Amino acid sequence: MDGVGLEAYLIVGAVLFVCGIVCMATKRNAIGVLMGVELVLNGANVNFVAFSRFTPLGLDGQATALFVVVLAAAEAAVALAIALNYYNNHLTIDVDRGNELHG
Amino acid sequence: MTEQLLFWVFAILTCGGALAVVVTQNVVRMAFWLVVSLGSVAALFFLLHADFLGAAQLLIYVGGTVVLLVFGVMLTASGHTIKVQTTPAETLLGCGVGLLLLCVLVFGINSVEWSDVASRIPKAGDSAAVTDHAEDVRLESAVTSAKSDESRDKAKNAQEAVLARRQSGRTLRQLGLSFFGLRPDRNLNQEAGKPLAPGYLLPFEIISIHLLVVLVGAAYLARAKRRVTPGLEADL
Numbered sequence: 001m002d003g004v005g006l007e008a009y010l011i012v013g014a015v016l017f018v019c020g021i022v023c024m025a026t027k028r029n030a031i032g033v034l035m036g037v038e039l040v041l042n043g044a045n046v047n048f049v050a051f052s053r054f055t056p057l058g059l060d061g062q063a064t065a066l067f068v069v070v071l072a073a074a075e076a077a078v079a080l081a082i083a084l085n086y087y088n089n090h091l092t093i094d095v096d097r098g099n100e101l102h103g
Numbered sequence: 104m105t106e107q108l109l110f111w112v113f114a115i116l117t118c119g120g121a122l123a124v125v126v127t128q129n130v131v132r133m134a135f136w137l138v139v140s141l142g143s144v145a146a147l148f149f150l151l152h153a154d155f156l157g158a159a160q161l162l163i164y165v166g167g168t169v170v171l172l173v174f175g176v177m178l179t180a181s182g183h184t185i186k187v188q189t190t191p192a193e194t195l196l197g198c199g200v201g202l203l204l205l206c207v208l209v210f211g212i213n214s215v216e217w218s219d220v221a222s223r224i225p226k227a228g229d230s231a232a233v234t235d236h237a238e239d240v241r242l243e244s245a246v247t248s249a250k251s252d253e254s255r256d257k258a259k260n261a262q263e264a265v266l267a268r269r270q271s272g273r274t275l276r277q278l279g280l281s282f283f284g285l286r287p288d289r290n291l292n293q294e295a296g297k298p299l300a301p302g303y304l305l306p307f308e309i310i311s312i313h314l315l316v317v318l319v320g321a322a323y324l325a326r327a328k329r330r331v332t333p334g335l336e337a338d339l
Contacts, residue, residue, distance in 0.1 A: 004110040004150075006217045012114045012147065014208035016140070019121035022201035026189050029130055031175050035137050038168065039121050042144050045160075053151040055221040058288050059277050062153050063303050066278065069156075069163050070310055074317040076168045080175040081324035087179040088328070 009050035016043030030083045030093040034076060041072045110150055116143035125201075128188060130176045138169050155275045282307045 020039030027033050045065045052061025087093050120140030127133050141164045148157035189197075277288045284302030 004107055006221075007212055008110065008114065009147070009151070010212045011209060012117055014205060014212065015118045016121050016144070018201045018205040018208065019118075019125050021204065022197050023125045025200070026125070026194055026197035028189055031130055031172060031179070032133060034172060034175075035124055035133055038137065038164070038172075039124065039140065042141060042164075046144060046147060049148055049151045049153045049156060053153070054217070056224050059274060059281055059286075062156050062274060063278060063281055065153075065156055066159060067306060067310055069159055070314060073163050073168050073171075074314055076171050077321040078317055078324070080171055081321040083175055084178060084325045093179045 006050055006054040009046060009054075013043045013046035013050065016040070016046060028094050028096055030086065030095050030098075031080075033095060034079050034083070037075070037079075038072060041068055044068060106150060110147070113143045113146040113150070116140070117147065130180065131173070134169060134173050134176060137172070138165055141165050141169065153274060155278055 016039050020036045020041075020043060023036030023039060024033050025036075027036065045068050048061040048065040048068070050061075051057060052059060052065075083093055086098065090097055117140050120136045120138075120143060123136035124133050124140065127136060142161065145157045145160040145165065148160055280287055281302050282304065284304035286300040286302050289300035
């Protein structure tokens with residue numbers, strides 16, 4: 001069998017997930033954190049589609065992955081609006097300075 | 104063979120792009136590496152026979168979300184904010200924890216016998232367009248077990264069936280129907296007594312409303328605020 005197995009895709013998904021988590025944890029730029037979230041969602045999507053291909057689950061994985069893509073786009077729009085507001089108020093997007101949510 | 108080569112190329116591009124996003128400190132370069140990584144994920148979707156999902160990934164992620172992120176970078180970048188560095192100790196700690204998490208995940212993936220798990224899942228209905236790995240395996244075993252001369256024809260037929268099955272990735276119609284609540288990939292050719300498989304009509308409606316609300320909310324949050332000076336209130 002010359003195809004690639006399920007494990008290889010799962011490992012790619014795991015690498016994407018871990019990169020996203022590390023990106024979210026270490027970046028101090030708010031937009032860097034957003035990019036980490038996108039990486040995590042893509043890792044989950046790779047897993048969904050791999051399972052829908054290599055198991056008899058059929059199209060359910062692909063439908064779920066499509067929902068994830070749409071939700072990620074919505075999340076990016078709202079988070080960027082919040083980042084813009086934050087920048088307007090603080091003149092920086094360093095997330096470490098965002099500890100004054102009152103007022 | 105080609106599939107394997109393509110998989111390795113795009114898997115390395117995906118993982119390398121993701122690593123570069125983590126390592127790079129400049130936000131604009133991070134956005135570029137994110138495009139590389141997400142585009143390669145779309146190619147992996149095509150390799151997994153998810154043609155519509157790959158196209159949607161290219162359109163929505165690479166064409167939409169990343170452009171949105173780049174606009175965010177442009178609107179918030181002003182000299183000192185384009186590079187906000189982390190200290191080396193924090194980076195080291197983050198990478199250590201990330202490596203440990205990766206080890207846990209990889210050992211977890213390798214310790215499960217996935218073909219066993221797949222064989223325990225009840226099979227969906229018959230449809231040529233649903234790519235079905237178990238059927239692939241059955242046909243493969245038919246190919247390899249047919250050694251004698253008289254069954255060579257059968258082996259050839261099975262080989263062609265494998266190829267046809269591999270090349271079938273038309274998921275657009277099934278996905279569209281499942282968003283209307285119909286599941287032709289599961290409900291065709293099933294016995295009369297069994298309950299119908301559920302579709303995705305309700306989640307589809309919910310996500311439509313969600314997207315509308317989110318876009319209105321984002322436009323409201325990001326609107327340009329007019330500064331109101333006390334003397335000019337009468338004019339406004």
